[in-house]
Amino acid sequence: MAKILIVDDAQFMRTMLSKLIEEEGHEVAGEAVNGIDAVQKYKELSPDMVTMDITMPEMDGIEAMKEIKKVDPGANIIVCSAMGQKPMVVEALEAGAKDFIVKPIKPKKVKEALANILG
């Protein structure tokens, strides 16, 4: 069982992700609603994995990811992108994202990503 931090500004997405994560037998360590919140929660909770939305107020997911990588270079981060964000996903991958999922989210894909990263 792994501890996972969910970062997304939409309540709906957070609820859906946490349900999927729990179904897979993992624990939701916490939820963050923007990039700044995410970096802070990461430091507090040191989760095993993060699901990171890209478009968020205050600080976007890619910035947040870079901040987190500074604290913990080995952080396991999956980015959640929308259909039109291909260049941003590329940036995220270059910055060390371990995987990506594309919205609208399909449970199967989330589970696959969880399994691939957490083994």
Place this chain on the structure above:
Amino acid sequence: MDIEEFQDLYATEAQEHLEILNNSLLQLEDNPHDLGLVKELFRAAHTLKGMAGTMGFEKVSNLTHAMENILDKLRNEEMAVSTEIVNLLFKSLDTLEILINDGEEALSFELEDIISELKGYASGEIEVSNDSNNIDEATTIHNFSIELSDGEIKSAKNKLTEGSVVFLLRVILEDDCVFGALRAKMVGDELESYGEIVKANPALQDIEGAEVDSEFQVLFISNFEDKEILDALDRISELKELDLEVIDDLNELKKAESKKNKNSSKKTSAKSLSKRLKSSSTIRVDVERLDDLMNLVAELVIKRTQVESIGESYQLDELNKKLKSLGKVTSELQNSVMNMRMVPINLVFNRFPRMVRDLAQEMEKEINLEIEGEDTELDRTIIDEIGDPLVHILRNAADHGIESPEERKKAGKDPAGTVKMSAFHEGNNVIIQIQDDGKGIDAEFIKQKALSKGVISQEEAEMLSDQETINLIFASGFSTSEEVSDVSGRGVGMDVVKNKIESLSGSVDIYSKVGEGSTFTIKLPLTLAIIQGFLINIADQKYVLPLETIQEIVKISPDDIKTIRQQEVIQRRGSVIPLISLRKELNKPEYEEIPEELSIVIIKIGEESYGLSVDSIIGQQEVVIKRINDLSDGVEKIAGATILGDGSVALIIDIEEVTLGK
């Protein structure tokens, strides 16, 4: 030349083509856009037509010809794959099966009907209705292939170092993958850490702009094992198929060379969700010949043991040394013969997707069949025998286990039920599990039924746990189905399944929870014929116990034996286990005078431990099981016999039988 001679060969090969047709069609139903599958279907139908034509089987050849016409249309995308077409093709396959297996005269209906239907679709006279399975957009399957110029070959060769090889990786993406190019990039990045990329198609540099629809290829040099690379790639999401091929000769990839010319390369594949039939270089050998070889090896093992015992009794050190190395060779020989007899369980499993599909349609249920571990290998003899019991259990799961979609929705479940079949190795055994997420088995219902049928007494009923009760469905004379349905009824009960499995030296167990489903666990020996035996002595006769069941051997004093409910028991590690006197079980006289110390062999069957009291212990030995036919009365507790090194015969104790009811 007498064409009749080829009947057997025709039958076997036709059977293989039928299997390919069936498998590919099943996959096509799920992936209607995969033209590769259509091509495979076409090839198989075409080959079959040719074979049947040669043999003079007109009906088979006419039918395959009509199928070919439809497949040709599909292949050229002149027609879309639809449910109607798939069903019609399935119907044609069923007809072919009858024609091939039972002969051309066996058909009870007019072949013309189905042929004219096929012709109708092919000529466009019958229109395909627009259902959801039609091709909605033109997804082309790219037949990418990497080609190298002379200069590229040269520079790649320069990069090759001691111990490194050239790999060609072919990746097929999942159908609903959105940013295919990014997956290609992730694969490329991962490969960089294992070696150097020579070339990719499409090129990885301009991946951001490139569109990768469904497939891409990367040629790279690495000195890692193919397995390590595949394992690493396996962690990247949305990859449906990974094929890693070792390219022995780079010139094969020279521009304008035939793409198919890759015979000299080794192939390993992982994660192939849509299974491709593996082509490997094999020769066909009659099972009988293998059996003969197996028997000869078995004899050899016996003779070796005999010579060994001479060496030991005369203490001929020189001889013993040589015998030791001879022993190694015979063991290896024995292993390789056994390996030859091993075939993947897929031979049995591959007919189930079709069966479950048909059952589900027939019963108006939605059932997903998941198969795992189909590469697990088992002895040919077991494979031949295990099919029927599995069919029976699977039918039961589909019929009684999985509920109707409405019922499932009401219970808050996914309307589509899942039946999972898996096979894996566990020690010297192969475990096959059939797991459904249906309604489970109601222990109380079984108990009442067993009582009313007189399978158990009221007293016994009170003692049984729920799981024990559920296992009563294997008792003879027990069938839970209220009304015998067409599907799983057929007058055979679960007891037949159990008997069959036990005759293969296996066991079957069921675990069930109401509302959550049932799991059947079948345990089979990897191979029959030779077992690791444990020799014991009872009333001056030698007997063999299967070594794998033995937990430990203890010495106890007769005072340690207690009696609970007329059953002798002993205490071991805080738990009470039944004590079984083998003298009593084997109808031997009781001890004239009770020894001060008793040797007890503790065995474990499933979750239960038992103590077997024996006179003395001889030791471990490899024994060849000889089946004994027509067992006379009083020896039903014997599973077979074996010849020992000194030429004497020892009987193999059937421990399932001995522990029964204890």
